Amino acid sequence: MDKKLFFEIIDKFLKGKANPKEQELLFKQYDAFQKNGQDWDDSEHGEYEEVRTSIYERIRSEIDKKEKNLFNRHWAKIAIASCLLIACSLVVYFRNNNDILGNKVVSSQVIKPGGNEATLTLQDGSKVLLNAVNIGEIAQQGNIKITKTKDGQLVYTIAANNDNDGIQTESYNSIETPRGGQYQINLPDGSKVWLNAASSLKYPTVFKGTERKVELTGEGYFEIAKDKTHPFKVITQNQQVEVLGTHFNIDAYNDNGNTKTTLLEGSVKAGLINSSDSKTLKPGEQMIVNQQKISVIEVDTEEAIAWKNGYFMFNNESLETVMNKIARWYNIDIDYNGNKINKTFGGSISRFKNVKDVLSMLELTGSVHFKIEGRRVIVMP
Known part of the structure; x- marks a missing residue:
């Protein structure tokens, strides 16, 4: 420095x-x-x-x-x-x-953090385990080349001197990350998508027609290539987000009951599926969809994309929400042993530490303690 x-x-x-x-x-x-x-x-x-x-x-x-x-x-x-x-x-x-500390995390088990791991499903149904294949070209569909880079990205490129007519029928691929996995994909239009653990993205190998549309489950961070004539749409279980070119994060995990769309740059229009009820967000705003209700609040965007930058960052979140994030990333099971702990947590810590270190930080509150058995974490008051 x-x-x-x-x-x-x-x-x-x-x-x-x-x-x-x-x-x-x-x-x-x-x-x-x-x-x-x-x-x-x-x-x-x-x-x-x-x-x-x-x-x-x-x-x-x-x-x-x-x-x-x-x-x-x-x-x-x-x-x-x-x-x-x-x-x-x-x-x-x-x-x-x-x-101050109280009991320490009880464990002889070393549970390592997640990493770049995902499965690519091609149009014909064949599957490619991306962490198991070598760097370089892994598939070709029509004039679309699919490549794995040395830094763990999946890149789609249109072959030189060709156009989108190289694929006559609409062809779809999907990429899915497991618990304990994440991955980045570069789409043919130049847009970039980062998938968090236990997430998936379905997308066409070539964007045809008047719009660019993908389907997301779980959580993804998007940097969309600008194209004013072809809006980019992200469809989740209960929400549709439409942009022309911008940076935003969508948290659509089913376990928290909410879908959160956070805008970092540009402008997005988001709303309910099959509904005219939508709102336009400004940078620094987050739209929350909960049981067909929409609300917009101002948020710390750094918190929304902390996972993409390698951090856990919590802001007055319930223990259950915190443990859901930890469980997805470390691929562990959580057992509350019948104990209800009404406590909120805030703070940040690297996602690349042993899970024991993360749990030890939570224990500093004095209100919760943990025991690790295999890949199961027992939560105790």
Whole structure:
């Protein structure tokens, strides 16, 4: 990290505006910066010891709060600050403080996070396990070439000097991610789609006619190639989203009862299937469809696409919602053992940690504990 960027992130952190990625950069770079003898300019960045003291006092104030719910939006700031200033993680500190931590996650099982894994189903019904095939061309349908790239993407390209007439009849493919899987697909029109775990996308190998239409189950993040004459439509179980060229996320998992469409860039029109009831979203807005009812709210878009960027990010979510996300990504089963825990959670943590680390962070609240048996997680108060 160059010095200018380092101090910019330090300044954002002190103001409470550093995002998880920036905090992670500080975590990795602070000690190296000091060991390499790079200069701290007191006149520009403030007295070094005062900065240390300021952040340390913030740490202590959080620890001393009567509410022990440390797994919230301040958690990342606290953990990173402690690593920056006193060279030890608060996770370690709290694990030695039984008054705060309580019981630890009980497990001898190592459950690794998910990764790039999906199954491609071709028009003729044949299936391709994408994590099992080599890099390069994996299929060709008419003049459409399907390629797997070295960074785990599925790419559709129209052969050179050909047009869409190379396929005379409408041909469909589908890609499905399992629990514990994710995948990116680049469609023939240049649009990009990221699929979260336990999701699927059905799409034509070539977009013909006046519109570009795909069908989604689960969750997907879309970056749609601009084409004003051919609107792009995403159909879910109870919703239709129409765009011309934009970035948005759709969470259409059936287990939460809601379908959430979050707009990051451009404009989308979304509404109920077979209904004239629709709304146009602006960037930073989310439309929620629940039992044929539509509402629009302003949201933190970073939270909506945290999964795509490699994070779990929760914002006052129920334990059940949190555990559903964890279960899909780690391909585990959840057993509540008859216990009802009315508690909401917030915060962020990498999706690429052992599941035990994620559960340990939840345990910092003191309101929930876990036991792991094989690939089953038992939730206890």
